[in-house]
Amino acid sequence: MASILPASNISMRPDKNTYGGKRFVHVKNPYLETMDEDILYHLDLGTKTHNLPAMFGDVKFVCVGGSPKRMKAFALLMHKELGLAEGGEDVEDICAGTDRYCMFKTGPVLSISHGMGVPSISIMLHELIKLLRHARCCDVTIIRIGTSGGIGIAPGSVVITDTAVDSFFRPRFEQVILDNIVTRSTELDKELVEELFTCSKNIPNFQTLIGHTMCTYDFYEGQGRLDGALCSFSREHKLDYLKRAYKAGVRNIEMESTVFAAMCGLCGLKAAVVCVTLLDRLDCDQINLSHDVLVEYQQRPQLLISNFIKKKLGLCDQIS
Numbered sequence: 001m002a003s004i005l006p007a008s009n010i011s012m013r014p015d016k017n018t019y020g021g022k023r024f025v026h027v028k029n030p031y032l033e034t035m036d037e038d039i040l041y042h043l044d045l046g047t048k049t050h051n052l053p054a055m056f057g058d059v060k061f062v063c064v065g066g067s068p069k070r071m072k073a074f075a076l077l078m079h080k081e082l083g084l085a086e087g088g089e090d091v092e093d094i095c096a097g098t099d100r101y102c103m104f105k106t107g108p109v110l111s112i113s114h115g116m117g118v119p120s121i122s123i124m125l126h127e128l129i130k131l132l133r134h135a136r137c138c139d140v141t142i143i144r145i146g147t148s149g150g151i152g153i154a155p156g157s158v159v160i161t162d163t164a165v166d167s168f169f170r171p172r173f174e175q176v177i178l179d180n181i182v183t184r185s186t187e188l189d190k191e192l193v194e195e196l197f198t199c200s201k202n203i204p205n206f207q208t209l210i211g212h213t214m215c216t217y218d219f220y221e222g223q224g225r226l227d228g229a230l231c232s233f234s235r236e237h238k239l240d241y242l243k244r245a246y247k248a249g250v251r252n253i254e255m256e257s258t259v260f261a262a263m264c265g266l267c268g269l270k271a272a273v274v275c276v277t278l279l280d281r282l283d284c285d286q287i288n289l290s291h292d293v294l295v296e297y298q299q300r301p302q303l304l305i306s307n308f309i310k311k312k313l314g315l316c317d318q319i320s
């Protein structure tokens, strides 16, 4: 069968997916319409087994992050900050039938874990984007709240990504499809970056900055660490690489931003990446923070995003 995919779609963004002023979620797969049922296997949800519009139709903000505990903590924070009445002590994991991902809903905010790395977040995003489409959601903003390694900035700083770049500092994501490499743009929403940065000025407790985020396929060799099970380069090579990354505008390194930016961009979702840095990679490779500091650092992007969401909902623009 002839391929329905362009060889390269680096500039292929949905031109206008708005209708009557609403921004709808875009799926770009002609086969989906022909399917009688869509089983979102890794989320343990489906179009025949669940009433997706009733369950998710009011979702306006989706927050994603690697760790299930972090995403549950964020859901509990949003529950408190939005002043929701029911529950409070606990929130139900909507994906409890699977242990691949967890998902919590508090009012218009969905909080989902995605595991570590490009393949894991990519599977979750395929199913999440179809879920939002099946639920007929509109005007959705999606934000990754993660951890990262900083370059040349103080540990604990929060980086709002302006551009997600690959290991060669290029603003692109390469997806292997059949035996082709399809190159996709990793452009993020500039207006959202500015809005988040403005919001961060109300939170004096930590530094927030805008910078490029490098996405790698590995935590150790892929990020130039000298402490993995394998290492075939010198300390000098490592530092030379990280300094070149800094010069190219990279301020932090993580493992999901390029595919996140590419997929959300193609599907018409306003997307942002906000990660706290756990260490300065020019100084060290090992993460030796105490448990309490690690927990507090991970709360920083959550605090920023909860303030942003409350501001967007007209609830408040100050820290609580």
Ligand SMILES: O=P(O)(O)O[C@@H]1C[C@H](O)[C@@H](CO)O1
Binding pocket: 065, 066, 067, 115, 116, 117, 145, 146, 147, 148, 219, 254, 255, 256
């Ligand atoms: O959202 P998280 O904290 O999982 O993001 C980064 C990138 C990798 O998934 C992981 C590596 O420790 O942390």
Ligand SMILES: O=c1cc[nH]c(=O)[nH]1
Binding pocket: 147, 148, 149, 150, 219, 223, 253, 254, 255, 278
């Ligand atoms: O150094 C780090 C820290 C967190 N996550 C990463 O991907 N790298």
